[in-house]
Each structure stands twice: as structure tokens, then as C-alpha cells.
Amino acid sequence: MSVTIKDVAKKAGVSPSTVSRVIAEHPRISAKTSRKVREVMDELGYHPNMMAKSLVSKTTKTIGVILPRPAEELLLNFFFYEFMRGVMAQLTRAGYDLLMAGGNNEREELETVTRLVRGGRIDGLLLLYSRIADPIIAFLHKEKVPFVLIGRSLDYENVLSVDNDNVQAAYDATKHLIAQGQRRIGFVSGPTHLAMTQDRLAGYTKALAEAGLPFKQGWVVEGEFLLESGYRAMASIMSQPEPPTALVVIDDFVAFGVLKGLAELGFRVPQDVAIVSFNNIALAELTMPPITSVDIGTYQLGYTASQMLLSTILQEQIQPRQLIPHRLVIRESSLRTFFPV
Incomplete structure (x- = not known):
């Protein structure tokens, strides 16, 4: 039989609602209580239902990365792995998951982004390249979805971006x-x-x-x-x-x-x-x-971009454009x- 929230609550000596708040990282839960509940969760092998959690908290704790087409070309380039190493270092530290997606053409890319956004599957997006008249950026602007661009926008001002000179x-x-x-x-x-x-x-x-x-x-x-x-x-x-x-x-x-x-x-x-x-x-x-x-500074590009995106999701004040030095x-x-x- 699988472990439930009630089992965790009983073992930890707290109410089921307190366990739910710990899972949702509620700010009013003390560090002591949160630590105690999480220790019991680990002891009992309890894994929260993240889908149910997202319905309550309105967040998914998931960041999307949109791969430019054709994605198979990008995956052959060692730049991508170093960039993603920086992204994952920041996301892992913050407790976020990563979802990679793309398409074979501009229409499929936009359909993918639309499906992720309107399906509530992500909290924000990283875009790996800046293109002229990019319909994805136009869509994200319209939907008010947090995103960070690697590069600079050729069509919009004040787009959150990480770039080199x-x-x-x-x-x-x-x-x-x-x-x-x-x-x-x-x-x-x-x-x-x-x-x-x-x-x-x-x-x-x-x-x-x-x-x-x-x-x-x-x-x-x-x-x-x-x-x-x-x-x-x-x-x-x-x-x-x-x-x-x-x-x-x-x-x-x-x-x-x-x-x-x-x-x-x-x-x-x-x-x-x-x-x-x-x-x-x-x-x-x-x-x-x-x-x-x-x-x-490929690693730093990825790390800084994901850091900026998480800060935006948390509604923290950040500089809209950051430049990574080169040598x-x-x-x-x-x-x-x-x-x-």
C-alpha cells in the first residue's frame, strides 16, 4: 500500500494540512517543522503528487527549454551541453525540473510552445536563439509568460536576455x-x-x-x-x-x-x-x-539565464539584460x- 499524506502527518505529529503546506513551501511554515516533515517523508518514502500540487499552488516547478530547429543539429554541438550544464546547476539548486521541446519548423515550434503554456505545464521558458520576427516571442509577450532569451531581441525592447557583446x-x-x-x-x-x-x-x-x-x-x-x-x-x-x-x-x-x-x-x-x-x-x-x-562563458550563459528566469517567476527585481564577458x-x-x- 502506498504512503499517504495522512501517514506522514501521523508520524510527524502534525496535521495533514501542515504536510500539504510543507510540500507547497508555504512561507508561514517554520524551518523546524518543514525539516521534520521532510525527514519523515524521506523515512517513509513518500513522494508528493506534483500534478495535484501544481493545481493548488498554480505552479509546476518546471522550466521549458525550446530547442531551435532542427534540434538534432543543436544536439550534435558541444556548446549545447555546456550551456545546459549551467542551466541544470541553477534549476537543481532551486528545486525545479526541466522540460525540453521543439519542432521541425516554425509552425510546429509555435504549436509546441502554445501547448506547453496553455496546458499549464511550465512556469517559464528559455529560448536559445534570437530570430528576426520570431512568432514565439510575440506569443509569449501576448500571454505574459516569463521567458529569457539567449541573445538579444531584434523586434522588442526590454526583453529579458542574457548575451555576449x-x-x-x-x-x-x-x-x-x-x-x-x-x-x-x-x-x-x-x-x-x-x-x-x-x-x-x-x-x-x-x-x-x-x-x-x-x-x-x-x-x-x-x-x-x-x-x-x-x-x-x-x-x-x-x-x-x-x-x-x-x-x-x-x-x-x-x-x-x-x-x-x-x-x-x-x-x-x-x-x-x-x-x-x-x-x-x-x-x-x-x-x-x-x-x-x-x-x-557558455556555462555562465546557461546559469545566468535560468537564474534570471527563476527571479522573474518569483517577481523579483532584476536587470532586463545581462552581458557575459568574453575572452x-x-x-x-x-x-x-x-x-x-
Whole structure:
């Protein structure tokens, strides 16, 4: 026979309503009583019915993460795991669960969010990418659902967001290549409808303009956040009559594909083509050569975003936008000292 609230109450010497208040984390229950009841719950192996609890408290203690399409691409990228490690550290500490969902296209994504919100299955949402005219953000605004955006909104002001200064980060990466003597610098981009891609492209072009270096459209290739995307980009960008001798790459995982593509085409890194990338995932220093990468504080992005979302749910005052600092981690893939004399 399963253990009930009445069993817990009898063993703890309190009323069933007191046990219910402990489960609901009622502020008027003393720490001593709460500790005693929870010890009895553990002793008897009692697990509260969270669905029933949510009906009473109007909360689910669950946060949703909406995966941008196609989700299988994101799950291949090590950025996601480091980001989610930060999210889970904060949610676990606060006693919240995580629900991940997505869709194969924009319509399915919106349907998923609508179902989660109107079904009362979540207390708030984390959105992993900022897109132009995103219908999900419009819906969440209309429904007054707490959410935090990773990036910056291109359409709304005062959206709660956690971001890097992606313009400055790409500017710093490009300036590093310029300082190494590079004059023909290309850019392997992500999808251009993302705010992050637009900002990093802006930082890249700003650094070129300041140095009086040419911007050539043929040296900029758009792709996805996939190894295969970086691999394919090399066939296009390095077939130019005068190909670039250095590349700023949108993401480390994409950079792995860039290394593979360059090697198959007979280009050496960094002797023929220098590379700077972003995210500084653990594998970046294990490639041959190790990749110079901008560390964007991926773990901190996830931790801070979930912290902001929980504060919003609890109606605490927070800054609407927080920036996580970045730093350039220099390795062999970009260093002039590895070039032939």
C-alpha cells in the first residue's frame, strides 16, 4: 500500500494540512517543522503528487527549454551541453525540473510552445536563439509568460536576455588576425536570420574597415552550426581566384569541419590559412592544430539565464539584460610564429 499524506502527518505529529503546506513551501511554515516533515517523508518514502500540487499552488516547478530547429543539429554541438550544464546547476539548486521541446519548423515550434503554456505545464521558458520576427516571442509577450532569451531581441525592447557583446567579440577575433599580419580575412557565418550571426558579422566588418582591409562577399559563406557546414564552406570560399589567408569561424564545431575541408584541399593551418573561432569548447584545444577560440562563458550563459528566469517567476527585481564577458584564448591555429619564414 502506498504512503499517504495522512501517514506522514501521523508520524510527524502534525496535521495533514501542515504536510500539504510543507510540500507547497508555504512561507508561514517554520524551518523546524518543514525539516521534520521532510525527514519523515524521506523515512517513509513518500513522494508528493506534483500534478495535484501544481493545481493548488498554480505552479509546476518546471522550466521549458525550446530547442531551435532542427534540434538534432543543436544536439550534435558541444556548446549545447555546456550551456545546459549551467542551466541544470541553477534549476537543481532551486528545486525545479526541466522540460525540453521543439519542432521541425516554425509552425510546429509555435504549436509546441502554445501547448506547453496553455496546458499549464511550465512556469517559464528559455529560448536559445534570437530570430528576426520570431512568432514565439510575440506569443509569449501576448500571454505574459516569463521567458529569457539567449541573445538579444531584434523586434522588442526590454526583453529579458542574457548575451555576449558579439560585435566586440568578433571585432577582437578579427583584430587578432590583423595583428598577426593577415590582410585577406574571410568569415564562415551562421544563419543570417539570427541576431548573433548579424552581430558577429558586424564586428568582423568593423575591424576590417578600421584596418583599411577589403570586405569581399565571396569571402563570406553562410551555413549552419554543423561540422558538415564548415566542411562544405571550404569548397566555396577557397575556390576564389584570390582566397582568404585567414578565417573567422562562427562556432568551434563548424571550425572542425573547416579544418577537415582545408586539409582535403591541401591547405595547412596556420601556415596557409589561420583560424579563429568561437565558444572555446573543450575539444578546441585537442584538434591539430589547437584552435584559437573566443570563450563566451557558455556555462555562465546557461546559469545566468535560468537564474534570471527563476527571479522573474518569483517577481523579483532584476536587470532586463545581462552581458557575459568574453575572452580570446590564443592557440596555434592563428599564430604568426607558426608561419614559414
